[in-house]
Amino acid sequence: MNNKIAVVTIIALIIVSCDQEKNIEFSSESFTEKELSICTNSKCPEVTINYVEVFGDDGVSEKINKKIKNFIFSSLLMGEDTIPTARTIQEAATGFIEAYNADKTQFPDMAGEYFAEISVNEIYSSKGHLCFEMRQYLFTGGAHGYGTTSFLNIDPKTGDELNSNELFKNNKEFTAFAEKKFRAEQKIAKDQSINDNGFWFENDDFYLPESVGFTQDSLIFVYNQYDIASYADGPIELKIAMKEAKPFLSID
Template identity: 85%
Template sequence: MNSKIAVVTLIALISVSCNREKNIEISSESFTEKELSMCENSKCPEVTINYVEVFGDDEISEKINAKIKNFIFSSLIMGEDTIPTAKTIQEAASGFINAYNADKAQFPDMAGEYFAEISVNEIYRSKEHLCFEMRQYLFTGGAHGYGTTSFMNIDPETGEELTSKELFKKIKEFTVFAEKKFRDKQKIAEEQGINDTKFWFENDAFYLPESVGFTQDSLIFIYNQYDIASYADGPIELKIAIKEAEPFLNID
């Protein structure tokens, strides 16, 4: 009797596990300002958003989708606010457009129209790891726009973000290893200070960006404009082959 119960329990657990894995699905979604009623009869700033939405296990998908949408909402915030209050993409886009209209009314000779381009893409997936690349580029006046690239690493079993400690082991040793790769790519000799060329690392000490991207073959680190160098230098990318990074990784 006990053996039958054990077998039934095992089958149920396997079934639940398989269903959860199958139920985590990702679809591509898009939004533009043309979908807003406020833009039907008047010209609006361009707002282009391409993103992914997760379906399946309700609890997990809701957590991941909330993180994705929070990035989109935060990207569209104007003014001094730092915490998004929008509940939908439509509301966030409307806030961006309203901010432009208010600025245009106050400064009618303002050159150039605002625009926003935002994207969230899945770039890696395994049973224990999802990685999303998140990009945003906005023009809100001035000489040029400004964009950033960041990454979000998710545990698909929980919907929670994976921390650096969960992604890496021996983080100090890995940072030393990554610095050698960075110096090689940027042609900075070992005896030179890290800021002896064009960079401005704080305290003249190398450090990695806050987020890391994973692909099938590489780790991707991106320093956005102004992070460690001038705007003119553009984003600075460091790629490290997965095979070389394997000794420092906590995940497969």
């Protein structure tokens, strides 16, 4: 009798466990300055935000959504502050617009209006790995705007960010492999300095950007403007086919 009870209990626990493993789902969301009351009766800088919101396991989705929102908040941050205090996208956008209004009041002849374009897209999804592409482009005065592209890699079971040591078996070996691909693409011979084509790699040593993007077919590395070259050179992208990168990866 006790054995039967034990078996029933185990089955019940398995069913409960399976029920607790909720699938992660994505919803496309958008926001513009037109949704703010501050812009109802006055012209505001354009603020366009397109992003994904994650649903499913509450604890996991909360972690992921917090990382996405923090990127948006940081992108709209103005002034000398480096840590955003906004709790909502509306608050962050309002802060950006108020900063513009203050600058416009102080410098009425300021040429050009501020604007912000921000996007967060899910570009890869599997049972063990999510990858988000995060872009931001802002104009806040001066000769031109400035934009960046970065990537966020997440363990969908925990909501935690996957670092390079968790993504790659051996960072040193993969970086050496990536350098060969970069040199071939940029037509830099093995015996040439990595900076012979006008790049700005510190200490003349090749290195990869801080984040890497994953798609079904390839790995994507983006050097943003000023990372290794001038603004005029634009972003520099290095793509490595997944079939070539697979031997170096720790994840499927």
